[in-house]
Amino acid sequence: MAFFRIGVFQFAPAFGEVDKNLARVEKAVEASERADLVVLPELFATGYQFVSHAEVGKLAEPVPGGPTTQFLLRLAKERCCVVVGGLAEKDGEAVYNAAVSVGSNGVLALYRKIHLFAEETVWFRPGDRPLPVFEARGTRVGIMVCFDWRFPEAARTLTLRGTDILAHPANLVHPHCPDAMVTRSLENRVFSATANRTGAEERGGKEKISFTGRSQVVSPEGERLIAMDAEEENFRVVEIDPALARDKHVTPQNDILRDRRPEFYER
Numbered sequence: 001m002a003f004f005r006i007g008v009f010q011f012a013p014a015f016g017e018v019d020k021n022l023a024r025v026e027k028a029v030e031a032s033e034r035a036d037l038v039v040l041p042e043l044f045a046t047g048y049q050f051v052s053h054a055e056v057g058k059l060a061e062p063v064p065g066g067p068t069t070q071f072l073l074r075l076a077k078e079r080c081c082v083v084v085g086g087l088a089e090k091d092g093e094a095v096y097n098a099a100v101s102v103g104s105n106g107v108l109a110l111y112r113k114i115h116l117f118a119e120e121t122v123w124f125r126p127g128d129r130p131l132p133v134f135e136a137r138g139t140r141v142g143i144m145v146c147f148d149w150r151f152p153e154a155a156r157t158l159t160l161r162g163t164d165i166l167a168h169p170a171n172l173v174h175p176h177c178p179d180a181m182v183t184r185s186l187e188n189r190v191f192s193a194t195a196n197r198t199g200a201e202e203r204g205g206k207e208k209i210s211f212t213g214r215s216q217v218v219s220p221e222g223e224r225l226i227a228m229d230a231e232e233e234n235f236r237v238v239e240i241d242p243a244l245a246r247d248k249h250v251t252p253q254n255d256i257l258r259d260r261r262p263e264f265y266e267r
């Protein structure tokens, strides 16, 4: 299996300034070495702290017709890569906290976050589709969004569906996720790429939200191949061997998928 390059972009999107945020992504990706897969944060084009349904409705976009997906399609074509990024998706009257995956030939997957966090439950409908796995250059990429990390079932389901790399757009506010994602990688023997945002938002008289940064790429052995700090704004790329995620052995006798005992996991 060929080597594969994963890039993660950590930055502080400006709330509501979609054009500016898209331009920042473009500049960072263009200035960097090429990646096969680029992972961007959750809600990277809009920012996070919405204050009204009208605001969410105005900033949410249809997929693939909206400006953010169209921008990602152009970026994917120009850079010959696949991009996964989080966005507010509008489908008729419904608005979802979604993540889209696009390649040079179009949209590969659309995921609507199934575990909404805190006030997201006010603004978004819960996801209504399965956790998706798609193929990029022979490598299988699964998508989960931010708070999905608290539910080990999400990463395990993606693993059982054949994922080699967990693409994980995030807007994290709790400190435990980077360590938990090391465990998600270890317990599933998959790579994980968490693209978190940094900075803070304090809008409409609401409590300030500080985002925790520390974006990372973790190997199936639990090694951090990229580890950003809490504040840096950076696009970093690492080369991996996806074949490592296809070998589920942890000892010659133990294969962590084959050794599962689902008959004992029923309640």
Ligand code: ACM
Pocket: 042, 116, 117, 145, 146, 147, 148, 170, 171, 172, 173, 174
């Ligand atoms: C989160 O799911 N944005 C914490």
